[in-house]
Amino acid sequence: MSKESWQAESAEVEAIVNGRHGDPFAFLGLQQVGEHFVLRAFVPHAEMLTAYTLAGEKLGMLVPRHGAGFFEGKVKISERQPIRYRAKNANGEWDAYDPYTFGPVLGPMDDYYIGEGSHLRLFDRLGGHEMEFDGIHGTHFAVWAPNAQRVSVVGPFNDWDGRRNPMRKRFDTGIWEVFVPVLGTGTIYKFEIVGADGQVLPLKADPFARQSEMRPRTASVVPDPTPFSWTDQKYLDERAQRDWRRTPMSIYEVHLGSWRRRPDGTFMSYDQLAEQLVPYVADMGYTHIELLPITEHPFDPSWGYQPIGLYSPTARHGDPAGFARFVNSAHEAGLGVILDWVPAHFPTDEHGLAHFDGTALYEHSDPRQGFHPDWNTAIYNFGRKEVVSFLVNNALYWLETFHLDGLRVDAVASMLYLDYSRQAGEWVPNKHGGNENIEAVEFLKRVNSEAYRLHPGTFMIAEESTAWPGVSQPVHTGGLGFGFKWNMGFMNDTLKYMSREAVHRRYHHNDMTFAAVYGFSENFVLPLSHDEVVHGKKSLLEKMPGDDWQKFANLRAYYAFMWGFPGKKLLFMGQEFAQREEWSEAKALDWWLLDAGMHEGVRRLITDLNTAYRQMPALHARDCEPEGFEWIIGNDHANSVFAWVRRAPGEDPVVVVANLTPVPRDNYTIPMPKVGKWVERINTDAGWYSGSNSGNQGVVEALAGEGGHWPAHTKLHLPPLSTLFLKFEAD
Structure with a gap:
């Protein structure tokens, strides 16, 4: 039988069957050929194929053109519309909608x-989204792969067959898309990509x-x-009005996989963490929980810092709705959540972003720019x-979809410097010949600007380990636009100082005072x-x-030194009760x-x-401004004693005094900012904390002094290895 004019060329049929057709939407589905409409379908395993409109009108049987399952037939129809097939073989019958009849x-x-x-709003448009389209339930898939010859969505639903x-x-954007009818919640899928080289x-x-x-x-x-049905609107409304620089921020850093484990050693679910972690952190008085990355990652020992699924909460603890419930529970308890x-x-795992469409798409092709040696x-x-856009949208996605309070951006220094961890000849200078990564700087400015613009009350924190200027200054003043920076x-x-034997500390006194020199250059x-x-x-x-x-005394004194010092606070899980062993992601903390x-005592x-x-x-309202801090005693090297005052407008001041030797010091005279009664609000040597329970009987009197910078003075008993908080009490 000779080929009729409406029938497809054999070469195109072979291209479809072999998964090599360059434009399947121009060939499959309902196509107008001359004066006729023709249906073409590739349905492997089918031996007979009958076409119907969605209204149930039978359009006729299609003719098999290839034994692999390619069918074709001329149909009487007046306009393009979705088509349903009834497929049949020796083992049974099934229905299938034609994806290539949808626009x-x-x-x-x-x-x-x-x-x-x-x-x-890329996260609403790209990826896999269950939806109704032309009255049919299914899932729309879209992915960016501009250099690919073909992209197919594959999964159990099509036997992982990319054809x-x-x-x-x-073509304008390099994005590939398809609406696949019927597919919905729980569909497992990947993309099969034919690269530019075939x-x-x-x-x-x-x-x-x-x-x-x-x-x-x-x-x-x-x-x-x-x-998700959120119930945290009151929290969000209050959050939007806060200036976090002048608000308490005490952060409990958590690795969800090793905070606690189930009795059988498996991971706790997001709901279990909401039931146990949230009240524990709230009861301890923290303001925020910071989560080590819960973006999906293949390798547990990476702690989440080698993410593959940047938009996906890890399945280790449940589904995305479970994570939303966790955040909602935290907000209802008054806790913020930072990611x-x-x-x-x-990472370069083969199922991830590396050489995504066969080319260096997300990364630089030059390893001097696109590969991290560390x-x-x-x-x-x-x-x-x-x-x-992929990364900016990702930041906004977490803030919007999961109501997160902030993002702590990892390894910012590695982004800012082109020569980070590289020797001469291993990096490419910028257009000015310098080592600044101008493009990364602009990215950081943009993501910070969009986050603050679109989500009032949220904040961005930089883990930045160098002296790059203006990390936490606004973009419009030349800064990077972060709200805060980790003070590495x-x-x-201070850890170097505290690790020294007390007898040697007098020679390293400045290790504890130096942070005050630059303490207000950033937030x-x-x-x-x-x-x-x-x-180790x-x-x-x-x-x-x-x-x-x-x-224990050293650790208690150190914690109070830090809580009294200007700056927001962050402590990693387990350290709040003096975990003895190093942290391991492979097991729970030693709660016993x-x-x-x-x-x-340390937990208390x-x-x-x-x-x-x-x-x-006085301890938080001027954490980031110099008028909130003044040294009282900053140079008593011989005794390793430190004292300073914390202030806030219209508030009673607080004096912090630390004795970092095991020698108790009685009748130690220090200047005071006010005459009157000062209550010993914190004494890290108290019996309540398992200290030796020496101190000042809860209160001291500051007497008027003559001359000098300070208007008063008092005599204190400084317990060994201790820090005191003294709060002024007006009569």
Whole structure:
């Protein structure tokens, strides 16, 4: 039988069957050929195929053109419309909708804003979204792969066969899309990509996947589209009015996988964490929980800092709705939630972003720019607008979709410097010949600006370990636009000092005072983070010198020194009860230690420090401004004694005094900022904290002094290895 004029060329049929057709939407589905409408379908396993309209009108049987399952037939129909097939073989019958009879979901405005790099709702448009389209329930898939010859969505629904659901390419943007009827919540999928060289790449997870399989499986999952019912509006309204620089911020840093475990050693669910972690942190007086990255990651020992699914809460603890319930519970308890966010690098696992469409798409092609020697990871190409959009949208996604209070941006220094961890000849200078990564700087300014503009009351925190100027200054004044910066110098200097035997501390006095020299150049968070209690560094308790009594006394005194010092506070989980062993992501904290009085005493102290910090505005309302701090005694090297005053407008001042030797000092005279009664609000040597219970009987009297800078003075008993908080009490 000779081929009729409406029938497809055999070469095109072969291209479809072999998964090599360049434009399947121009060939499959309902096509007008001359005066006729022709249906073409590729349905493997089918032996007979009958076409129907959605209204049930039978259009006729299609003729098999290829044994692999390609059918074709001329139909009497007046306009393009979705088509349903009834397929049959020797084993049974089934219905199938034709994806190639549905039009595109993305529109010209998407193309415009994506092309411009200004689209701020990409997470609503790209990825897998369950939806109704032309009256049919299904899922729309869209992915950016501009250099691919073909992209198909694959999964169990099509036997992971990339020939069956090739996608439509939007040539202006390089985005591929397809609406696949019937598919919905729980659909497992990946993308099969044929690169520019014609090679089929390893299957790729969806960069915009909002849910992922539990490792070691690596596929993406279509999430439930049902909107979450938030009950935190009152919290959000109050949050939007806060100036966090002048508000208490005491952060409990947590790795969810190792805070606690179930009795069988498995991970706790987001709901269990909401039931146990949230009240624990709230009861201890913290203001925020900071989560090590819960973006999906394949390797547990990476702690989440090697993320693959940047839009997907890890399946280790449940589904996205479970994470939303966790955040909602925190907000109802008055706690903010901060997420560690990792735009500095990404792993090269074959199912991830690396060489996504067969080319260096998300990363630089030059390893001097696109490969990170410290972590053996790829580096984002911040000069590419699509990559910047991917990351900016990701930050906004977490703030919007999960009501997060802030993002702590990991490894900012590695982004700012082109020569970070590189030797001469291993990096590429910028256009001015310098080592500043101009494109990364612009990215950081943009993501910070958009976050603050669109989500009032949220904040961005930089983990930045250098002296880059203006990290926490507004973009319009030339800064990077972060709200806060981790003070790595404070952490390094003070831990180095505290790890020394007390007899040697007099020679390193400036390690404890130096942070005050630059303490208001940025809005600082004082971090005692996870990085300080791993990789042979010991726990904070075991860093302290001396016998067990001295270790605990040192640690208590150090904590109160930090809580009294200007800056927001951050403490990693387990350190609030003096965990003895280094942290390991592979097991839960040693909660049994709380049965011992010394460990419980440290936990009580942290609770009381948080309470004092929140209740006394002098300790928080000018954390980031120099008028809130003044040294009283900053140079008593011989005795290793430090004293300063914290102030806030219209509030009673607080004096902090630290004696960092094991020698008790009686009748130690210090100047005071006011005459009158001063209450001993915190004494880290109190019996309540398992100290030796020496002190000043709860109150001291400051008497008028003559001459000098200070109007009063008092005599204190300074317990050994202790810090005192003295609050002025007006008559």
